[in-house]
Amino acid sequence: MKCQHCDKQAVFHITELEAGAVRELHLCEDHARSYLNQSEGAGESAAEDEAEGKPAGGALAGPLGVGQTADELALLDQRACSMCGITFFEFRNQGRLGCPHDYVQFEKELEPLIANIHGATEHTGRRPSRETEGLPEGTEELTAVIGLRSQMKESIGCEDYEKAKEQRDAIRAIEERWLGPGNASKGNA
Amino acid sequence: MKLEALTQSIGEWLRGTGPESDIVMSSRVRLARNVAHYPFVSRASEQDRADVERFLRERIAGSPVGQELEYIDVGRLEEIDRQFLVERQLISREHAEAQGARGVAIDRMEQVSLMINEEDHLRIQCMHSGLDLKGVWDQIRAVDSQIEKVVPYAFHPRFGYLTACPTNVGTGIRVSVMLHLPALVITRQIDKVFRSLHKISLAVRGLYGEGSQAMGDFYQISNQTTLGRTEEELVEQVGDVVPVLIDYERRAREFLVRETQQNVHDQVSRAYGILRTAQTISAEETMQLLSRVRMGVLLGLIGDVKIADINSLLVRTQPAHLQKLRGVELDTNDRNIERARYLRQHFEGGEGSRTSVN
Numbered sequence: 001m002k003c004q005h006c007d008k009q010a011v012f013h014i015t016e017l018e019a020g021a022v023r024e025l026h027l028c029e030d031h032a033r034s035y036l037n038q039s040e041g042a043g044e045s046a047a048e049d050e051a052e053g054k055p056a057g058g059a060l061a062g063p064l065g066v067g068q069t070a071d072e073l074a075l076l077d078q079r080a081c082s083m084c085g086i087t088f089f090e091f092r093n094q095g096r097l098g099c100p101h102d103y104v105q106f107e108k109e110l111e112p113l114i115a116n117i118h119g120a121t122e123h124t125g126r127r128p129s130r131e132t133e134g135l136p137e138g139t140e141e142l143t144a145v146i147g148l149r150s151q152m153k154e155s156i157g158c159e160d161y162e163k164a165k166e167q168r169d170a171i172r173a174i175e176e177r178w179l180g181p182g183n184a185s186k187g188n189a
Numbered sequence: 190m191k192l193e194a195l196t197q198s199i200g201e202w203l204r205g206t207g208p209e210s211d212i213v214m215s216s217r218v219r220l221a222r223n224v225a226h227y228p229f230v231s232r233a234s235e236q237d238r239a240d241v242e243r244f245l246r247e248r249i250a251g252s253p254v255g256q257e258l259e260y261i262d263v264g265r266l267e268e269i270d271r272q273f274l275v276e277r278q279l280i281s282r283e284h285a286e287a288q289g290a291r292g293v294a295i296d297r298m299e300q301v302s303l304m305i306n307e308e309d310h311l312r313i314q315c316m317h318s319g320l321d322l323k324g325v326w327d328q329i330r331a332v333d334s335q336i337e338k339v340v341p342y343a344f345h346p347r348f349g350y351l352t353a354c355p356t357n358v359g360t361g362i363r364v365s366v367m368l369h370l371p372a373l374v375i376t377r378q379i380d381k382v383f384r385s386l387h388k389i390s391l392a393v394r395g396l397y398g399e400g401s402q403a404m405g406d407f408y409q410i411s412n413q414t415t416l417g418r419t420e421e422e423l424v425e426q427v428g429d430v431v432p433v434l435i436d437y438e439r440r441a442r443e444f445l446v447r448e449t450q451q452n453v454h455d456q457v458s459r460a461y462g463i464l465r466t467a468q469t470i471s472a473e474e475t476m477q478l479l480s481r482v483r484m485g486v487l488l489g490l491i492g493d494v495k496i497a498d499i500n501s502l503l504v505r506t507q508p509a510h511l512q513k514l515r516g517v518e519l520d521t522n523d524r525n526i527e528r529a530r531y532l533r534q535h536f537e538g539g540e541g542s543r544t545s546v547n
Contacts, residue, residue: 083228084228084229084232086232094231095354096229096231096232096308096353096354097229097232097353097354097355098228098229098231098232099227099228099229099232100223100225100229100343100345100351103345103348103351103358104345110355113355114348114355114358114416117355117356117414117416118358118359118414118415118416118417119414119417120359120414120416120417120418121347121348121416121417122347122416122417123345123347123348123349123350123358123359123360123416123417124417124418124419125349125359125360125362125418125419125420126330126333126360126419126420127344127349128337128341128342128344130341135341137344137346138344138345138346139225139341139342139343139344139345140345142225142226142341143225143226143343145226146226146227146228175226178225178226178341179226179341
């Protein structure tokens with residue numbers, strides 16, 4: 001998707017609630033920055049939420065502030081996971097991530113937080129062994145079906161059945177590889 | 190397994206046996222796991238949750254682990270039955286109060302419980318009586334490995350097992366021991382002990398888990414970090430501190446007997462007296478008094494009560510257990526009356542009647 005003000009890729013998807021009406025904005029990084037700078041509302045509401053000390057969000061929000069300006073935080077907050085759609089802002093408020101891909105999508109932001117909680121950023125414990133199945137230990141490929149499922153839903157919504165079929169086949173291929181033939185999850189086609 | 194059958198038995202962790210069981214009530218390990226191809230529970234749609242529940246239930250049922258487990262559909266239980274499982278420590282309070290498709294698989298000994306759709310898709314828990322972290326870890330590791338053969342857990346090469354909350358990421362392990370520390374409470378040393386535990390990043394909670402206040406001098410000690418150390422190292426971290434706490438509690442008990450024997454004997458006897466004669470009593474007071482009596486038995490000040498009996502009463506006098514045992518729903522007032530009656534019956538006739546009460 002392109003930025004609605006220029007030809008660059010839109011990386012920030014902002015939903016504004018104004019007097020009961022919903023307005024969606026799709027912006028590139030530069031336009032998002034200037035938009036968020038002029039709209040004081042976004043920054044303020046985030047600050048208010050923190051001041052109220054929402055339980056988990058408040059505790060988790062702390063370490064993130066280090067070395068980041070309010071503007072940068074506001075921008076970061078609007079970035080959404082490409083699989084489950086959760087924004088970093090939502091995560092900071094709820095203290096719960098949306099899906100496994102968040103650890104990849106928000107890796108840079110989560111790293112200082114994880115270092116702060118655990119005093120470490122490298123797992124040294126047990127690991128899965130999938131070598132015999134020819135599968136990697138990381139499960140990013142399988143997690144991709146979360147994004148594919150919602151894309152497929154969108155395609156069906158726009159009656160683009162050709163695309164929906166491709167997406168369904170892609171989901172099936174991944175699930176068969178990871179879950180075994182005929183054992184792919186049902187109920188999402 | 191029907192819940193009614195559970196009311197007639199007590200969980201393994203209440204047997205009051207195992208090493209150091211005069212002070213260590215139980216040892217527990219839990220692992221947080223998620224399937225890789227669905228959003229985490231808090232972000233999952235109703236359909237996602239139902240899919241995850243079925244996926245895990247079917248896969249676990251088909252694995253060797255599943256052969257020894259009974260599955261309970263928590264989403265369909267009445268509130269009182271969910272509360273009953275919480276009191277038995279088979280599900281968490283959060284799991285009981287959550288929405289949507291969820292369940293728990295339990296083994297007959299009530300040592301293993303697999304919660305589906307708690308904060309994470311799968312929470313594996315294993316619990317033994319007394320101090321037996323090594324035994325618990327060996328058992329849960331085997332269960333986890335069996336399940337991992339049929340379930341692709343979300344895993345990141347650098348961050349390890351991925352969890353809904355970054356506080357559990359990596360090993361996903363929470364190692365905890367539940368300790369009975371009445372002498373440290375009476376001698377007012379307990380806060381000092383807790384402060385030093387916090388310094389070495391161990392957490393302290395009350396008997397019934399997160400957020401709940403410690404009741405009846407029962408405390409849970411657990412690790413706070415889950416990443417950067419192996420599971421064995423984290424089991425050791427908790428395991429290493431337990432002998433120190435046991436030693437403190439023993440010394441405090443000796444001190445009480447040596448310096449204030451009359452006083453302690455009086456306190457313990459009064460507690461016992463109230464439990465045997467009260468006409469109405471709250472769950473909190475019951476726990477507090479049972480804690481004192483438990484200490485009295487261990488100090489040899491009360492002769493005719495078994496530790497396993499007190500452990501069992503701690504759970505059976507909880508609100509949902511009491512109502513299940515009596516087979517009727519009761520409001521707080523009626524529960525307090527019923528609880529007092531149950532305690533009187535239990536303590537009244539010595540050995541003989543104890544087994545027949547139910």
